[in-house]
Amino acid sequence: MDTAPADGLIAASWLLIALPLAGAAVLLLGGRRTDRWGHLLGTGTVVAAFALGLLCTLQLDGRRVDVDLFTFVSTGSLDVQAGLLFDPLSAVFVLLITGVGALIHVYSIGYMAHDPRRRRFFAYLNLFVAAMLLLVLGDNFVALYVGWEGVGLASYLLIAFWHERPSAATAAKKAFIMNRVGDVGLALAIFLMFAQLGTVSYDGVFGAVGTLAAGTVTAIGLLLLLGACGKSGQFPLQAWLPDAMEGPTPVSALIHAATMVTAGVYLIARSAPIYDQTPTARAVVLAVGALTLMIGAIAGCAQDDIKKVLAYSTVSQIGYMFLAVGLGPVGYVAGLAHLLTHGFFKAGLFLGAGSVMHAMDDEVDMRRFGGLASRMKVTFVTFGLGYLALIGFPFLSGFYTKDAIIEAAFDRGDGWGYLLGGVAILAAGLTAFYMTRLMLMTFFGRPRWEPGVHPHESPTVMTAPMVLLAVGSVLAGFLLVVAFPLESWLTPVFGEPEEAEHVVAPLVVSVLVTVVMALGVLTAWLFVGRREVPVTAPVRVSPVTRAARRALYADAVNESLFMRPGQWLTRALVFFDNRGVDGAVNGLAATLGGSSSRLGRTQTGFVRSYALSMLGGAVVVAGALLAVTAG
Amino acid sequence: MSLTHYLVLAAILFTIGAVGVLVRRNAIVVFMCVELMLNSVNLTLVTFARASGTVDGQVMAFFVMVVAAAEVVVGLAIIMSLFRTRRSASVDDANLLKY
Amino acid sequence: MSDFPYLLTMIAVPAVGAAAVAALPRGREGTARQLALGVSLVVLLLAVLTTIAFDAGGERFQLTTSVSWIPDFGVDFALGVDGIALVMLLLIGVLVPVVVVASWRDEPTGRRSMRAFWAWLLLLESMMVGVFAATDVFLFYVFFEAMLVPMYFLIGSFGGPRRQYAAVKFFLYSLVGGLVMLAAVIGLYVVSANELGEGTFAFDALRQIEIDPGVQKLLFLGFFVAFAIKAPLVPFHTWLPDSGAEAPIGGAVLLVGVLDKVGTFGFIRYCLPLFPDASRDLAPYVLVLAVAGILYAALLAMGQSDMKRLVSYTSIAHFGFIALGIFAFTTEATTGAVLYMVNHGIATGLLFLVVGMLIARGGSRLVGDYGGVATQAPLLAGVFLIAGLASLALPGTNSFVSEFLVLIGSFPTRPVFTVLATVGIVLAALYVLLLYQRTMHGPPRGVLLEPAPETPAGATGAGDGATPATGSGGGATAATATLEAPAAAPARLRVRDLSRRELAVAAPMVAIVIALGFYPQPLIDLIEPAVAATMSDVGADPAGVSPQAPVEGTD
């Protein structure tokens, strides 16, 4: 893993971050003056970043290039350099972020056209892209952390973009707080690295991690996982992600589907040298992934909000990725490949959903959709391709990447491997079910529109990115797995791929997955396609459905375990601080005042009592002196 | 009678004077009790002078008498003015100033 | 040029300025504030020049001047700065002009004159410079106590409705601490007289003497109580919410931004070097207070309904971090703590300022009286958010660097405390975002709401109330009126976005927040030598807590 000095264009890779950052700065500081062309600037910087990223990637040639910028913080034995690491792994992410990011910027020009605050929207999007690029390009954990919280901020700003809506404001806050919980883990992991190794740079940490005690490495691994869970909406911190759909749909597509939420996967993949040392932590990653992918899939089945379905789908799909990277070296590439293809099709799905909402006057309830296939042909086709890719329709991208993960799970060979593989296949069936349900409720059947809604196809500026993403959804899997294998591109990062010994033949897995998927589609058709969809959700439903609607009570648990006790504690402490701590002080003052008036009573005004006090004093003085001299 | 008896007598007189100050209400009487205390001191001084065989103590007693006389002058003046205003020489009546 | 008595000038200029302002005839309010601004800018310039004259790699104390003051007590009027004091002087230099501009249009209650406000403010600046520049313990103490007086008058004369209570509470709390410290100061002198033959208050001489451990503990406690009240650490904190809430915004900024830093500065400058053994022995107890403060005050901040009280409580939590950094005894953490002192002054100062701007608009300090301000005052909301984010130590803001340094530096020596403190960053996010959401987000509501049109159906009447609240342009009044008239009149706020003056207040602070967030190293370079010296005084390795020293050492 030799690091090459920066040269050529790569030396200017800091521009990748600087361009969108400058865009954000200009748009935010420029104020109303930039209203007219702000969106173009915002899009332009990201397109430029994409072009630069592409050129850098082409120049990379399998090297790891370190770009030193300046000393960020250096004191005592802590030395944090602001530096970038451009290697195949970060290159992949740079292309994903800038590529999908550019498409979504273009889409947003249309989507946000009528919003008076469009300029600010682009500023925030640019800010996000810059922070995300910093996250994946930083050459040390502190830089990663800065980017990590930076994207959190951008996510907060964008979820709360329509902040007049209390639900949006609350969702944004919730996202930030739950992310912060994860960030605590990441921060503690960094502290632990520094305490044990004296460095926080990737090179330093990964080079010396082998010298650490197993327990320490496991601790680092688990803490990093906590951070990853927060950012990627994994159990137990998954509850924020569905709520984050309160943000404008392009935000959901870019941040809460394609890029930011996959940062957790990046973190674990990037920290592969650490996880390689700790099977325990990896097992926990696996467990988290498997659990989350089921939670997401189950919850997705019962949602009526089109974006919520997609959000739970995202939760579930990232679960797949966690499962993959939790498997260790055999899974890293599979997980990352799924991450990339997911980036394409999920972004496409979200943009499609946005297009539908655009057409339906911002309606999100699928029970109010129906029969849109004929009205919105482009949207229908692109969305349909994304759908097929997601459920793993053969030879579309999801098929390749999801199968690889399931295969890898089985390849563990032990009972856990079968369990994980089985869970993954089951979830694939559920995925097919809820996505088919979504398709049927949205595009087929009888229109159930609100009166006065006249669906129409979206403008080209919106459909063009959808088409491009649909193409990506179709081809990406094939390209990344078969044509230009990601595996070999990432070899400099993860080492030569081992020749996998398949426990279950890949073909068997593929057939199995496809069959389960078909079953899921069929079931959905039986439930939704055959029958009339009621306009309001049925109330009398099975407990399973109710639990799924409420996402397995994650919010309820959070509220009863943390929020309400926290509120109670806060009230109690306020009372304690006012009455207890401050009360003690004021009480002391009151006591002094009280004793003052009581003592003051002795000052009766009668000269004889004064004389008595003097006489008493004299006796005491004489007695004291005698006592001292005698004793 | 040894000298100690004189000293004890003086101490008793002093105590009587002090108690008198505490228990009597009339300002004049209170003041007289103070005078009694001073005189008990005189007795003590004279006794000690006798004991040491010098006249220092006796001289001191003269000083005390002179001072006591001056005190009477001042004291009576003050008490008189109070009495003339209030038509009462009771020290307990003078308690406007308190707390 | 290095012989120029910068420090003396920095004390004298505002003091003379205060006298000049006070001497102005009644009615010259305008001149008074211009003079105040001018003087404070001169001090800023002096602070910058001092920094230029200061050699980061040179002697510990530089730009020293020393004149015998009270020879009978062995007291010298001795001034000098190390890197720690220097950055505090810079902070003062920056904050005071900002405060002057921020208070430019303040209206005093009753028939008081703002001249007094400016005079006290400048006098306070003089005292604050003195307290950081003193290198004689007695002189330090004198400034430490004398500093109370101007602040007392600022709170008491120009504060909120309960200003009397707050002012007295502030004064008495500080005075009690100060008096306990006085006992320790005298004790220190007596010890020095026994050790050196002649009593002295000179910091450098006192640092050299070995003090009996038992005596050290007592003296340490004397100093500690004063500083813990000043800083304030839980449970000595209850004066701050009252003072912070009742003080005028300018006073609150200086109170929390600078005055309270004297406490943490005192820990570093006096407690650690003078009483190293006691510091080491008692550090665990201090850390308990510090960490308890971080969590306790953060929770309390969430429960506040008064914005200024809320910000005060956040400060208490931040002081917990600073104390943690100081008593972790590592170069990294203590450097972080010093940097935190500067950053907190800027960040919380900004938060106070912007909260003040909001209060100036609504006339209420209650969180519940506001809502949806962001819709109509985006700049105000933006600055509010930046201040809030700096307060929760988001990376990219200045506070992040310091909080990160404190935590990462404390972790190797005090892992348990650090883990608990790190939980505090979640609470910080909670209190900031709760405040922000309640005031800035959501539909417009609260005291700033435009009065509803008298006749709900009478759309014609809406033109009266439709002042161009967003200030989109002078001539647009009629246009907006006609445009809005037919609409169902969604709730609107009677709120103006930031004025030019307010922007002039916020812009430099925001710039510093961001600049120090990304490039803090110049300040660290100033601070570190002094911190390293302190660490070697207290017996910690000034080179930091690098693990596996032999391995690292071979590089």
Add this chain to the structure above:
Amino acid sequence: MIEAPAISLAALAPLLFVFGAACVGVLVEAFAPRDVRHPVQVAVALVGTIGGLVTSLLLAGERQVTAGGALAVDGPAVFLQATIAGLGALSLLLFAERSLDPARSAFVAAAAVPAGSPRDRELMTAPRVQTEVYPLTTFAIGGMMLFVAANDLLVMFVALEVLSLPLYLISGLARRRRLLSQEAAVKYFLLGAFASAFFLYGLALVYGATGSIRLSVIREASASEAGGGVLLVLGLALLVVGLMFKASVAPFHAWTPDVYQGAPTPVTAFMAACTKVAAFGAILRLLYVAFGTSEWTWRPLVYGIAIVSMVVGAVLGLTQTDLKRMLAYSSIAHAGFLLTGVLGYGSGADGTGSGLGATMFYLLAYGLTTIGAFAVLTLVRDGDGEATHLSQWAGLARRSPLTAAVMALFLLALAGIPLTSGFTGKFAVFRAAIDDGAWPLVVVALLASAVAAFFYLRVIVLMYFSEPAVDGPTIGVPGLPTTLVLAVTVTATVVLGVVPGAVLDIAERAARFVG
């Protein structure tokens, strides 16, 4: 043939000046025509006291015992004599103020007229002034100066009476609120006489124990007898009681609030400043010279009394609503602080501690500040004389910023805030005490200062932060004398706070008893 004792007239010059002026004053009172009496009396008294001040300054460095051993003219004596003479002169200036009261004087025109009688009401507004207060006060000043120089107990007793008797009288001479004034005089007199009796009995016992009343002889006797026997100890106890009464130390303070409140304010100022100096001068001399070798006997006592005094003064002051009464409790607390200085005697029996100089400095600083504070009190008036109730001071800063500022300065000095003389004084005495290992006492003292600070602050809060009452008091425009007093005291309070070096140095160099 009786040999006259050796007398150094030069060394007695200050006393002679003051007593001479007092005698001249009596003659003036008797013979000068009524309309010139006032200026002449003031001039005579001032010449006497200022002459005393100047001559005592000239005596600096003098160390001798004179008048047959009855008087010690040494550093402390000269320093305190100068202090008393100076403070006395300032007090006299307050007495002489004629432009504040509509009746041109704070003193009653005819003390013999019953209060409230028709004649009294008539005289109340008459511009007639009585001038006997000047010789009386001058005698009191002389007595005080004698008190601090007394080298034997009898002289001390005589001086005590010389200073007390005129004070009893002038306490009762207020022009307004005469009932209160008379009551104050009676109380002061009766209790003062009572205390004198104690002192005197102590004198007698000490005489009995040692055969002498000369301080140096007592010192030797107490040293040789290792504790000195019951008589000596009892004698010491009673002497201390008598002196502590004058110094208004708790538990012998009961008279202080009543008398301070009832007496005419200039007299209160005089008592608060000069009596305190004189009493502490005597306490120091008695304890350091006569009982210096048996320091261990009185040390615990002073320790305890100091605590009681500080606590009583500070705590009781909290709830006072009358400014004069509040300052009285402040004076009790300050007596406690002064006692901490007295404790700084020096652990070796040779008295090398810095307590003496510190206490003397404190006395000077406190005296100046307290005179100033009372002087400000005389300015704030309503129709019934001085407006001393706290509520009447609300919003004073708005009516008269200068008055409020001056008062605030004095209050801050009394509270011991740095850069005022009060802080320097406190620092000096506390240092002396800690030097002697009495740090627990100092901690108590500091906490008491914090409590006391509350009531000083309350006045500032009222003056500055409260809205003025509609029918508030008027602020008198002071005439030259009061202005002069205020100028001197303000200057001194600031100078002794900011650059106290020179004066501290003088006090330190003067701090050696002869004997």
